[in-house]
Structures are given as C-alpha cells and as structure tokens.
Amino acid sequence: MPEWLTQAEFVIERDPERCIQCKVCVRQCANEVHRFDAELGEVFSDSDKCVGCHRCVSLCPTNALSVRQVELDFRSNANWTPQAIRNIYKQAEQGGVLLTGMGNPEPLPVYWDRMLLNASQVTNPSIDPLREPMELLTYLGAKPTRLKYEGGDEPRLETELGPQLELQVPVMFSTMSYGSISYNASLALARAASEVGTYANTGEGGLHAGIRPFAKNMIVQVASGRFGVDADYLNAAAAVEIKIGQGAKPGIGGHLPGEKVTAEISATRMIPLGTDAISPAPHHDIYSIEDLRQLIYAIKETTRYRKPVGVKIAAVHHIAAIASGAVRAGADFVAIDGYRGGTGAAPTMIRNNVGIPIEFALAAVDARLREEGIRQDASLVVAGSFRCAADVVKAIALGADACYIGTGALVAMGCHLCQKCYTGRCNWGIATQDPYLTRRLNPNIAVRRLVNLLESWRHEIKEIMGGMGINAVESLRGNRDHLRGIGLTDRELNALGIQMAGE
Amino acid sequence: MRIDAEGLHYRELNEQINRAVEEGETQFVLDHVLGHRYIGAGIGAGVSFDINGIPGNDLAAFMNGAEITVNCNAQDGVANTMNAGKIVVHGDAGDILGHSMRGGMILVRGLVGYRCGIHCKAYGERMPIMVVGTTAGDYLGEYMAGGMIVVLNRDDEQGSPVGRYCGTGMHGGSIFIRGAVEDHQLGAEVAVEPVNDVAWKTLQAVIAQYCGAFDLDPGRFAAEDFVRLYPWSSRPYGKLYAY
Numbered sequence: 001m002p003e004w005l006t007q008a009e010f011v012i013e014r015d016p017e018r019c020i021q022c023k024v025c026v027r028q029c030a031n032e033v034h035r036f037d038a039e040l041g042e043v044f045s046d047s048d049k050c051v052g053c054h055r056c057v058s059l060c061p062t063n064a065l066s067v068r069q070v071e072l073d074f075r076s077n078a079n080w081t082p083q084a085i086r087n088i089y090k091q092a093e094q095g096g097v098l099l100t101g102m103g104n105p106e107p108l109p110v111y112w113d114r115m116l117l118n119a120s121q122v123t124n125p126s127i128d129p130l131r132e133p134m135e136l137l138t139y140l141g142a143k144p145t146r147l148k149y150e151g152g153d154e155p156r157l158e159t160e161l162g163p164q165l166e167l168q169v170p171v172m173f174s175t176m177s178y179g180s181i182s183y184n185a186s187l188a189l190a191r192a193a194s195e196v197g198t199y200a201n202t203g204e205g206g207l208h209a210g211i212r213p214f215a216k217n218m219i220v221q222v223a224s225g226r227f228g229v230d231a232d233y234l235n236a237a238a239a240v241e242i243k244i245g246q247g248a249k250p251g252i253g254g255h256l257p258g259e260k261v262t263a264e265i266s267a268t269r270m271i272p273l274g275t276d277a278i279s280p281a282p283h284h285d286i287y288s289i290e291d292l293r294q295l296i297y298a299i300k301e302t303t304r305y306r307k308p309v310g311v312k313i314a315a316v317h318h319i320a321a322i323a324s325g326a327v328r329a330g331a332d333f334v335a336i337d338g339y340r341g342g343t344g345a346a347p348t349m350i351r352n353n354v355g356i357p358i359e360f361a362l363a364a365v366d367a368r369l370r371e372e373g374i375r376q377d378a379s380l381v382v383a384g385s386f387r388c389a390a391d392v393v394k395a396i397a398l399g400a401d402a403c404y405i406g407t408g409a410l411v412a413m414g415c416h417l418c419q420k421c422y423t424g425r426c427n428w429g430i431a432t433q434d435p436y437l438t439r440r441l442n443p444n445i446a447v448r449r450l451v452n453l454l455e456s457w458r459h460e461i462k463e464i465m466g467g468m469g470i471n472a473v474e475s476l477r478g479n480r481d482h483l484r485g486i487g488l489t490d491r492e493l494n495a496l497g498i499q500m501a502g503e
Numbered sequence: 504m505r506i507d508a509e510g511l512h513y514r515e516l517n518e519q520i521n522r523a524v525e526e527g528e529t530q531f532v533l534d535h536v537l538g539h540r541y542i543g544a545g546i547g548a549g550v551s552f553d554i555n556g557i558p559g560n561d562l563a564a565f566m567n568g569a570e571i572t573v574n575c576n577a578q579d580g581v582a583n584t585m586n587a588g589k590i591v592v593h594g595d596a597g598d599i600l601g602h603s604m605r606g607g608m609i610l611v612r613g614l615v616g617y618r619c620g621i622h623c624k625a626y627g628e629r630m631p632i633m634v635v636g637t638t639a640g641d642y643l644g645e646y647m648a649g650g651m652i653v654v655l656n657r658d659d660e661q662g663s664p665v666g667r668y669c670g671t672g673m674h675g676g677s678i679f680i681r682g683a684v685e686d687h688q689l690g691a692e693v694a695v696e697p698v699n700d701v702a703w704k705t706l707q708a709v710i711a712q713y714c715g716a717f718d719l720d721p722g723r724f725a726a727e728d729f730v731r732l733y734p735w736s737s738r739p740y741g742k743l744y745a746y
Contacts, residue, residue, distance in 0.1 A: 090745050093745075096742065099746060222584075225603070225622060229584055231565045234565065235545075266626075276737065278646060280622060280646050280672070295561075298561045299565075302544045304521060
C-alpha cells in the first residue's frame with residue numbers, strides 16, 4: 001500500500017507554444033511547484049504541491065499557464081465528497097488536527113442573498129446622491145437616552161457624551177494581527193483606514209512601531225494572551241476591543257507557532273523569539289459577565305475613560321443574551337463575528353461546523369437590545385463575510401451600526417482565497433513573514449486598492465440609500481421595513497424580523 | 504499626598520490620584536481603602552502608594568512601574584497584565600494574581616488564591632517575579648510563558664503548598680516550590696528538577712528581597728528544600744496539526 005494517498009487538487013497546464021522558459025513561475029511559487037531543469041533547459045511543474053493561488057497564472061508574461069481544479073479524481077459519491085476523503089487520507093498519514101485558513105467555504109445558505117432591498121416608486125421620491133447631500137457619517141459608542149441643553153439663543157449641550165469613534169463610511173477593517181499577516185499588509189490597512197476616515201484593528205498581534213503613527217485610526221485588541229498589551233498600547237489607540245471570540249473559531253484560543261515568531265513579531269507582541277504565542281481559549285480573568293465588566297472598567301480606568309471599549313464575540317447560540325450581558329457590562333460597542341468569518345488559521349472542524357450565521361445573530365441581538373431598552377448603550381458592529389456594499393446596506397437595515405471586513409480587504413490586496421494562510425507561504429505576500437514573499441506586497445499600491453474599494457462601496461451605499469429615498473444612514477439603521485425575504489420559511493422570516501417579498 | 508477613601512467611589516478615588524499624578528505628585532498614602540478597584544491602573548514609574556485597608560479587584564492593572572504597599576490583604580486580580588513595578592502585600596491575596604504579568608515584582612506575605620500567574624510572560628529586560636509566602640491554589644502558572652513564581656511554604660504545610668493543574672500548558676519560565684509536589688498535581692507540559700547552583704543564586708536573591716520586605720530571616724531557606732518546575736518544551740503544541 002502506498003504511504004501517500006493524497007492526490008493533487010489542481011492540474012497545471014503549460015502551453016508549450018507560449019512558454020518562453022523565463023522562470024517567472026519558478027521564482028514566484030513558494031510551494032515549489034515549478035522547477036527549472038538546467039540540463040534540459042526547460043521548466044517543469046509538479047501539480048501535487050499546487051494550492052491554487054493563481055500567482056503563477058497572474059504573473060506569467062505570456063499567459064502560458066492555467067490552473068484547473070481536479071474535478072473527478074474520486075469515484076463520485078454525494079456523501080463521501082473528495083474533500084472528506086482527502087481529509088481522512090491526510091489525517092491517516094500525518095495524525096493531527098486538520099488546519100485551514102480563511103472563512104467557512106461550505107455550501108451553507110448565505111442569508112444576505114435571500115434578502116432584497118426596497119426602492120422608492122411614485123409615492124415618495126428617490127434621491128440622487130450625485131446632486132443631493134447624503135450622510136454616511138457614523139458614530140460608534142454609547143449614546144445618551146436624552147440630551148440636556150442650557151442657554152437660550154445659542155444653546156449649549158450639557159449632557160456629557162461618552163467617547164465615540166467617527167466613521168466616514170460604516171465599514172472598518174477587521175481584526176487581523178501582525179503575525180497572521182505581513183507588516184506591509186498591516187501597514188496598508190492602517191494607512192488606508194486613516195486616509196478614508198475609518199478604522200483598522202490590530203488583532204492580538206500588538207501595535208508595531210511603524211504603525212503607531214496611524215494609531216488614531218486603529219482599534220487595539222486585548223485578547224486572552226495579552227500580547228503586546230500595556231498602558232501605552234491602550235492609550236495610543238482610538239478604541240480598545242476585548243476579544244472574547246472569533247467567528248471562524250468560537251470557543252477556542254489562538255496559536256501562533258514559534259517558527260512565525262520572528263524578531264519583529266517578538267518585539268511587537270513582547271514575547272521571546274521563537275516561542276509559541278498561545279492565546280488561551282478563555283480569558284482566565286473572565287469567567288462571567290461581572291468579570292467582563294471588571295476588565296472593561298480596568299481598561300476604561302487605564303485610558304481615563306477617553307476611549308470607547310468594545311467587546312468582540314463570536315455568533316453562537318443564545319447570542320442575544322450574551323450580547324445583552326456585554327452591553328450591561330459596559331461595552332461601548334459589541335462586535336459580533338458570524339460563522340463565515342475569516343482567520344489565518346483554524347481547525348477545519350471548528351471553522352466549518354461551529355457558530356451561527358451573522359444574519360440571524362444580528363437580527364436577534366438588535367431586537368433583544370431594543371426590547372430591553374439598552375440598544376442606545378452600545379453600537380453594534382458585525383463581521384463574518386461582507387462581500388459587497390449591498391451586504392453592508394442589508395446589515396445596517398437589519399440593525400448594525402457598522403461592518404468589519406477582513407477577507408474583502410485581503411482580496412482587495414490580491415488574496416486569491418487559496419485558504420493556505422496557516423502555511424506561512426502566501427505567494428501574494430499577505431499571510432507570510434518570509435521577507436522574500438512580503439516584498440511582493442507594495443504598501444503604496446495596497447493602500448490605493450483598499451481606498452478604492454471603500455470609496456466605491458461608499459458610493460454604492462449612497463446610491464442604494466438614495467433609491468430608497470433615505471438621505472442619512474441613521475434613518476436606514478434597523479429599518480427592517482426596507483428588507484424583504486425570498487425563499488425563506490416563516491420561521492426564518494420571523495427570526496430575521498422581516499416580511500416576505502410581495503408583502 | 505494623603506487621601507481618605509472612605510465614602511468615595513473607586514472612580515472618584517482614582518480620578519483624584521490621576522489628577523495628582525499629572526500635577527507631579529509622587530507619593531500617596533490611601534486611608535480607609537475598602538474594595539476600591541483599579542488603584543494604580545496604568546501608572547508609571549516614580550509613583551508610590553501606601554494603602555491602608557483592603558484594595559479591591561484589579562489593583563495595579565496594566566501598571567507600568569509604580570510601587571504599591573498594601574498593609575492588609577488584597578483581593579482578586581492584583582497586577583493584571585502589569586508591565587513593570589513592585590507590589591508588596593502584607594497579608595493574603597485573592598485569585599488570578601499576576602494574570603498575564605509581563606514584568607515587575609509581587610511579594611505576598613501570606614497565601615494566594617486560585618489561577619495565579621496564569622500566562623505570566625517575560626520579554627527582553629522584563630522578567631516578572633511573584634513570591635508567595637505560604638500556599639497557592641489550583642492552576643498556579645497555567646500557560647506560563649516566562650518569568651518566575653516562588654512558593655515559599657513558610658508555614659511548612661504538611662502535604663503540598665500548591666494545588667492541582669500546576670503549570671498546565673507551561674511553555675516558559677520557572678516555578679520554585681518549597682515542599683512536596685506530586686506528579687498528579689502537575690500539567691503534562693511540566694518537568695521537575697532539583698534546584699542547581701545557578702538557579703539557587705537567582706532564587707536566593709529573590710528570597711533575600713522577600714525577607715527584606717517582611718523583615719524575615721532568609722537563613723531558614725535552603726536549596727535542597729525546593730524543586731524547580733520548568734516546561735520541557737517552548738513549543739508544547741508544535742506537533743498538533745496535520746498540514
């Protein structure tokens with residue numbers, strides 16, 4: 001019996017007519033798929049190692065390469081899919097937990113695609129955002145229940161407002177740590193956020209000295225490992241986010257393997273070189289809502305109540321009660337990450353099977369906070385695969401204040417979703433620390449692409465809002481009247497709190 | 504500066520302290536402290552506190568170099584994610600002492616509760632040191648990534664001065680225990696050895712500081728009464744995954 005049963009997932013086709021043996025593919029592939037045989041003077045490819053990231057295809061100057069997914073490498077079986085068989089081979093050969101990267105790729109329903117938006121016809125006029133003002137300005141943070149003014153002709157606000165984050169567009173870059181992504185990628189996110197007037201998030205990787213100049217557009221994270229966390233870190237940022245969970249791996253901790261803890265990462269995370277950076281599954285000082293409150297206020301005291309403090313939780317069962325607890329614990333914003341949320345590395349079984357869709361989590365949390373009369377006490381930020389401006393608009397109509405995008409931002413920088421982030425050999429220079437690979441991501445170009453993305457989404461959001469006859473994002477928030485469901489059961493429509501198309 | 508904490512909410516007390524620190528005050532005596540949380544949170548070097556009464560949870564959270572003397576017991580969460588500084592507790596301390604502490608020193612005259620020193624870490628010059636006078640509860644030094652924990656067992660407790668799950672997930676640093684530790688009390692990642700000359704020198708210096716702080720005789724502690732717990736790997740979970 002052969003020891004190795006795993007078969008290639010991709011086939012590389014090289015057109016001999018077009019290939020000029022220039023070796024670009026050999027240099028570009030960190031997985032060593034392409035090899036130049038000096039004796040024969042020819043480039044050969046080993047499909048077995050291909051991860052399907054299309055780097056060679058994109059950079060081949062003569063378009064000689066194509067990469068195809070192997071479609072029928074196993075006898076067809078609707079139960080035992082090629083992926084299920086491959087996983088078993090892999091585990092039988094290596095032993096160990098299956099690891100993967102990016103968000104859940106399983107063909108589970110995407111509820112954004114089953115919700116449709118409204119537009120004005122006859123009875124109320126739509127608005128053209130090119131000619132008329134359209135307000136997308138969003139503030140994240142606790143809002144007072146009533147405002148008190150003083151003075152007559154020139155009234156002055158007497159109510160003291162808590163700290164707020166000001167967003168020019170209701171989209172932020174999600175939590176991606178330096179370590180899971182390269183320095184150039186982290187820098188590009190921070191710079192793009194500051195250019196657009198939104199925020200990027202450090203994740204639990206610490207705040208690199210090179211990114212500190214952009215700290216006023218950064219949210220810093222306090223996770224269970226407390227990597228890189230000290231008073232300066234907390235005070236440098238615009239806001240602080242306590243990470244309880246992540247959509248791609250709810251309930252489990254993180255683990256940056258020692259080989260990825262380079263000198264720069266060790267300095268940023270403040271841990272010794274080459275040791276595993278282990279984030280325990282829970283915060284060991286948080287076993288209850290009361291404990292969560294204690295950490296929230298420890299951070300508020302340390303930042304002298306000048307920064308919003310948020311809590312990030314994964315979308316799981318009873319999410320509404322959990323979110324309500326976080327708000328009562330004093331969170332200024334609650335970030336909820338759905339089961340389709342991305343990651344640099346997660347156990348496959350957890351990523352593909354744990355958690356619930358963000359659509360249901362958001363609908364449940366927004367409704368619960370309203371019922372309890374505490375919706376104004378915290379803003380809601382949602383994450384877990386926002387692919388386009390329409391997803392964002394639907395989320396806001398369902399009750400979100402803003403969205404986090406992670407994968408979308410990486411795709412803007414060139415990511416091809418090969419899901420191999422955990423190998424550290426990202427050919428696009430994003431999810432790697434290898435200096436040969438990280439140089440491939442030019443931060444200036446990446447910033448421009450990220451800014452372009454947010455600018456185009458901003459315009460699309462305005463177009464959609466204008467069509468509905470809405471001229472301020474405030475009027476769209478939680479306005480479920482503008483959503484209709486298609487292909488949903490009564491139970492699903494009720495859970496989402498929306499009506500059926502045609503009603 | 505002397506502040507009477509009686510009747511003050513912790514927020515008012517800490518505000519007074521912070522304002523005074525900003526104005527250059529360096530020495531504080533706090534009277535009638537009773538459960539006031541977050542005293543010393545984030546405060547930097549050159550400031551000292553003398554606390555009369557029992558400070559509340561998260562004393563010295565994120566503290567960055569200040570010095571605190573507690574003339575009584577302390578509650579839970581002392582030195583949470585502390586970066587630098589020194590804390591002397593003339594009594595017992597509660598649970599989660601020194602959680603994720605990165606630097607500085609904590610000396611506790613008596614015992615400490617559960618989950619102390621979890622994920623305590625070291626970096627560069629920063630090397631957290633935590634000395635417990637008598638005994639420590641379960642989960643001591645869990646996920647420990649660096650630094651040093653010492654359990655002195657001054658009362659010569661029969662049995663073990665530490666609880667179960669000691670050092671579980673440990674991948675850096677060392678725990679010195681005076682007295683017995685059974686295998687079943689330890690995490691799978693922990694190795695045990697006698698204290699050699701090099702380790703004893705480090706330990707002796709720490710014990711000397713401890714005894715100095717509480718006016719005790721360092722002469723009664725001998726290397727052979729201690730064991731040193733250390734992780735057998737800085738990568739305990741290196742072979743967990745199938746790629």
